[in-house]
Amino acid sequence: MAKFKNHILVCAGTGCRASQSELIVENLNRAIEDNNLGDEVQVVRTGCFGFCEKGPVVKMMPDNTFYVQVTPADASELVTEHIVKGRKVNRLLYVDPDSHKVISDSKEMGFYKKQIRIALRNCGFINPENVDEYIARDGYAALGKALTEMTPEQVIKEIIDSGLRGRGGGGFPTGLKWDITRKVKADQKYVVCNADEGDPGAFMDRSILEGDPHSVIEAMAINGYCTGASKGLVYIRAEYPLAIERLKIAIKQAREYGLLGENIFGSDFCFDIELRYGAGAFVCGEETSLIHSMEGLRGEPNVKPPFPSESGYKGKPTNVNNVETYANIPVILLNGSKWFSAIGTEKSKGTKVFALAGKVNNVGLIEVPMGTTLREVIFDIGGGIKDGKKFKAVQTGGPSGGCLTEKHLDIPIDYDSLLACGSMMGSGGMIVMDEDDCMVAMAKFYLEFTVEESCGKCTPCRIGNKRLHEILEKITQGKGTKEDLTLLRNLSYVIKDTSLCGLGQTSPNPVLSTMENFADEYEAHVVDGKCPAGQCKALMQYVIDPEACVGCTLCSRVCPVDAISGEKKMAHIINPAICIKCGACMEKCKFNAISIQ
Amino acid sequence: MANIKLPDNKKKELKEVCAKLNNDPGELINALHAAQGLFGYLPAEVQELVAQEMNVSVAHVYGVVTFYSFFSMTPKGEHPISICMGTACYVRGAEKVLDEFKKLLNVKVGETTPDGKFSLSCLRCVGACGLAPVVTVGDKVFGRVAPEDVKTILEEYNN
Amino acid sequence: MTKVKSLDDLRKMRDAVKSKLDLREKGDKAEKVVQIKVSMATCGIASGAKEIMTYFIEELEHRSIEGVVTQTGCMGYCYAEPTIEVTLPGEDPVVFGFVDTKKASEIIEKYIKKGELVDGIIPASYETIDKEKTK
């Protein structure tokens, strides 16, 4: 069937391409021709191997030999040695840094696959609109096992032993939460799935609901069994129509199979699920706000205690967990707590899904064991920084998190390590920033978000965040003073210390973490009146290099405010007092004579 | 508040939706979603009707409507354009795309073009960060939008 | 509609669907049936996955290739949407990224018909916990 005997796979991911993988392809093809192997060997460009640190990467098929840090000069040797003579080119093989063993077969290189998919186990494998495919992959077996072979206490013990912590951000032990709700006596209890993924730049929950809705339904039913709730509610963003659609189909199918409804698996347990829609309020990710929203009220939070586990939806004990947390439950029951707790770090077990985005090559949804480092995530899985720029910071935890820098890259990620460096796990957004991103502007961006999303109930969040934003605005406008930095810091601490809910208690984190890690950048704004990243418009100045300018007048003609003057064939000048920094002149200049200072 | 005459059949439909929700005040947000689906937006009279049918005060309904950004009291354009201003889109240049839309449509965020064809708004993350920057027009999602693409996108709807 | 009334029912059902799916995937004509999964989450659809799925369904028929085209959720390679996974009988699944109709046609002509790999393969970058799959 296959015409070619050999395939040479060359990584053409952005990272490898930057290190001349295209030239490798060319050289390989030439070598193949030189050796008259055109009918036997084919060179194929692939996407990123997720091993960019050692790129460019070349993989020989069918024997799976994996060559790293290949240069264009190596191409002919690969063909003559590996293909023609059948000998491996040892110097290009990967050496395991721990064991110093040379590894040639990529099948043995499982460790290079930094990702393990547990919560995402079915995403991309099954048709989410077909319950049969879910069942074929052991779907609903965990529910069956729980209902027919285990007591609620046993199930909860299994979850506690697994060490699973809430994936919505807080990291509260899930089993413990279930146990608290179970122990409260009430005629009616509820379990709720928090699918109000509001963190801008995060899409873990959407992907799970779109790719594997049944896992959430199954886990909610298990939760209902454990806590004594007969009703489940999914609070989902109205902005996720596809996830809603698939969830509806899945609920219908589960009902048809009797996996939701009366006497599930022939037991006494009855359980059904309803959907409630969010309407665009980030604060509704906070569980008391979410409950208010489900009750038809403004999504304002309540002071805790009482916790929802005591008094939640309609005043009844309510267990709220997030989508990703639920998605972990069925596998834990099937594979056992020991299996799960073997993955991850001492205090954070299992994996975490991250939505990797921003200035990184391989934007995507990834799932890594707790304890993976940021470097592995950004440079190996993420394929490094876009356009070969320099890594500057990575923002985790969304508007509640902080910016981490170069010095944090090798810290194993888990709940506690991120908190210790002034950020947090959050729901799993991970935004990578490069040298062009101004950290003051970044903090301002997040504050703008918080100001817009603050519910307005408590003073520090309602007015304090507004003032934080105003001070940051002032700084990015070049009007900030050193005193403003002191105000910024005091206000940030007070907002964290006094706000009513998690939104306000964490909203200054982007400010504090950037002030901590990029103090010089703040100083540059207020003392020197400069934005080192060149992002703050007010601090920029467009200038024409008189050496490079030929006086073609193109710039002065395109300038919308007539800020550029100069005689024909003479060097032109931009009047900074008139210039609105639109950048039109720079775009038009054919001689690269205009730059930003 | 200008009184806009709402079509009776739609009012009837809304009443039925509310009845289906058992006229339960707890279902207010679902009722408002339905109402916005029916009328395209939530003018005062619709809110009054929802309040009446869901057994809550009009002030309460208004308080809820103004709390959630998904609800709108002004009619949207025939093709509502939303620019994602989530972090992923922001760092990949959503602001420039927004500026281009503002320039070409000659409207501000939250406004509708005089011909009622387009309205412009910002939203926070549609969860398609892989395609940043993202723009949605109606139900359609445009990914990896560069300022140069804005013209093409608009032309698609201008015929 | 069959109701699942016990864990045994579920196991039987699982085995039944498994063989039914296997049949669909491999069939009696295991030599010929190709399986294509299209990643159809919001990202995928926004980048044109629906059109690609329709294209494959129509083109397989046009070009008289027996195959099954199904949708699935996010494969995680959002940067490379639309992505599809092609499983030739007896072969490991291969994922292709940035699939437009031109690429789709090339995949059909070269990979599906002749087994030649084409540019745009995305190497699997994660492990699954499903033991059968990792085998």
Place this chain on the structure above:
Amino acid sequence: MEVVKLTIDNKPVVVNKGTTLLDAAKSIGVNIPSLCYMKLEDTNFENKPGGCRVCVVEVEGRRNLAPACKTECSEGMVVNTHTMRVINARRTVMELILSDHPFDCLICAKSGNCELQSLAQKLGIREIPYKGEQSHYKGDESPAIIRDMDKCIMCRRCETACNEVQTVGVLSAINRGFNSVVATAFEMDLDHSSCTFCGQCVAVCPTGALTERDHTWKVVDAIVDPKKTVVVQTAPAVRAALGEEFGMEPGTLVTGKMAAALRKLGFDFVFDTDFAADLTIMEEGTELLDRLNKYLSGDKSVKLPILTSCCPAWVNFFEHQFPEMKEIPSSAKSPQQMFGAIAKSFFADKLNIKREDMVVVSVMPCLAKKFESTRPEFSVNGDPDVNYSISTRELAAMIRNANIDFASLPDEDFDQPLGESTGAGVIFGATGGVIEAAVRTAYEIQTKKPLPKLDFTELRGMEGIRSATIDFDGLPINIGIAHGLGNARKLLEDVKSGKSNFHAIEIMACPGGCIGGGGQPYHHGNMDILKKRAAAIYREDAEKPIRKSHENPYIVKLYEEFLGKPCGHLSHELLHTHYFDKQKKIEI
């Protein structure tokens, strides 16, 4: 009761389980500053959103500061209420609130009574380092209440009063974040909403965001106008509270000083609304007996119970919320309006002046009275029966303005004929008083026997809903009483569903009745003040020589000379009214 032991500021404290840190601290004399928190004992008003964050304290082992008003004491807690961390946080929070508050204290209606102002003083705020945008909202000037939401600090007390206590539901927080504020639907003016103007929102507002519409200068203008004869009437509850404005102990009766002050202010005639209260009893009592007797004789077309109608906020309430029941309340006007109608007919005739040349001013504990006086049905050819209704607070302001040393004024009497009243008229000012006054008269008319005792203590008290059966010489009359509109709603729902077996129900919109009205001196959450005012009212009643309305000699004379008989033709014309369906209903 389970108790918990804890330490506050190094002192051991033992409190019942469920006690908040705020209350626990208070029990050992530590007053933690608070702002949004407010609880009115004996009513169901409790506002503790935990939103202002002024009362934060440090709890050992806790990551962040805890709001004392919302945090329950737990065993072994170690609490510090004034560490540097707490003080800095509290001051910063206060500075933030002030950074979004207008700086017009000097000319603010609430100056001197403003809780925000006194807290800023207490915390010694001398500078606001956080400068920035200030909120601006649409103003709202209804006939009774002025809303200046730029001064709103989002304490949410008004929302609690309007929605939870009064169940009127015209207020809600709107928008979110920095733009959030309390408003009506669509930010419409209050007089386009179903507001009852009970003024309870004003009574609890800590700042100048909610105040009454001030008519004092219009009154002064009328007084100095030589063409006008200015007549003033004062409601019963005013005399029991006015003294507070001049530093007197709550519950001090200042009837005589008040009459003296009014005379000093230049009013031509100083009369008493209590006189009109007696008149109300004549009309309402007669109507009650008429309905009752018809009902007892088998006339099923007669509607019972009869509901009192002297509270204008209550009238607004049922016109908006229970219009289908608008035939049940008594058709008798409120004492304020009866007074106006009699003054501008009977008394104007007596003086031989045109009604247009007479200006009737009422001093009321109430803001709804301002609205009531503007009702079109209460004017003749555009001339209102009551020209201006001012609150107890406004009268106090006028007295201060005129440089009158209130405390040292000698007691004076009201003028005649409209200044004479009985004890029955006085007790109108407290919850249960109207119905007690009605019983005193109705009993004697119905049974034609003198009452064995005058004090119906079973009708008195602060319980939100009360009931009692009075023996009308063998005929048991069931009486219901509600104060607070939320309580009224409960009684009304029962009447609507046929569950009620009352013959007569008294309803007052404000907690405690008129003594707790929206126009009274601010109580700042101290409900003892209301109890003392009520006690003063009953004290005045007990001291009155005549305590039954039908024995008021001037009332008797009024019927003889002018009106004829109660519920007669002229009475109907002048003293009775009808109600409107004001419910906004969208028909489909």
